[in-house]
Amino acid sequence: MSWKASLNAVLKAHNKAAASGGKAVSFATQDARREVLEQGFKFLRTLGFKLPDVRGFKERHITALAKAWEADKLSPSTIQNRISVFRVFAEWIGKAGMIRGSENYVNDPKSVERHLVTQTDKTWSAKNESLAEKLPHLQKRDHFVALQLELQYAFGLRMKEAALLHPKMADKGEYLAVNWGTKGGRDRVVAIQNDYQRELLERAKALLPHPHSSMVPQNYNFKQWKNHYYYVCRKTHISRKAGITGHGLRHERLNEIYKEIAGVASPIKGGKTDSVDPALLSAARQEVAEVAGHSRESISGAYIGSVKQN
Secondary structure, three states, rough: HHHHHHHHHHHHHHOOOOOOOOOOOHHHHHHHHHHHHHHHHHHHHHHHOOOOOOHHHHHHHHHHHHHHHHHHOOOOOHHHHHHHHHHHHHHHOOOOOOOOOOHOOOOOOOHHOOOOOOOOOOHHHOOOHHHHHHHHHHHOOOHHHHHHHHHHHOOOOHHHHHHHOOOHHHOOEEEEEEOOOOOHHEEEEOOOOHHHHHHHHHHHHOOOOOOOOOOOOOOOOHHHHHHHHHHOOOOOOOOOOEEEEEHHHHHHHHHHHHHHHHHHOOOOHOOOOOOOOOHHHHHHHHHHHHHHHHHHHHHHHHHHOOOOOO
């Protein structure tokens, strides 16, 4: 039995259930688990671990993976999430408790230390970069990738939300319905407030053949498109290594929203809030959280910095 066949067998037996063995999890969670595990076991082979049967997975394997992810400078949340998936997998193969806390598998515990409040400005403007300057190069390589990045910026969308968006169906006139690819299945609406957003939606709709079409071209499935999207981004110097990412455009828009409402720059951009009405600041943070797809005001700190007044 190959490692792929053994992984498929384990997934078929366990992937529908929650980690605790309770009610069934969403299809999105099942897909996310499968993707992490498939990529992880493929990566292990490049690291010299053959593992013909994935049920032979041991703690030394998660150590090798975590150190490699750390060396690749993946974010703390990404490393933690991947280790969590493998922790669930270990339970599936009868090795509950084998995988300990994430800090046990990296060289620097800070590399897996998550912050609810961002410590760095991840916007493009912080790097003196602009999407407008990148667009000509992006459009030459792929119009769909270029439009998707514009959607991420204009509406504060995640990559998956922009890719799976159905512009013709989502355009409700005064707002955009974000109902596809959302994190945790939390649908939301984002107001259409300016001419750029409207013009962008019209361009996106004009590019699509059918009312139900998404921003993923017809000859791709989402997994293939995701790989292509990141390939085009890397080729146009949009990557963690380059210092700017597609996700940074989401941060850009959310920081703009905060400034539009509060009248001052966000904390991560050095904004001073001493003379601003606390109720206005709270409203700005709440709007940032809701546009981002969260309900708790405190989550806004992940995008705009400290929620405390200066």
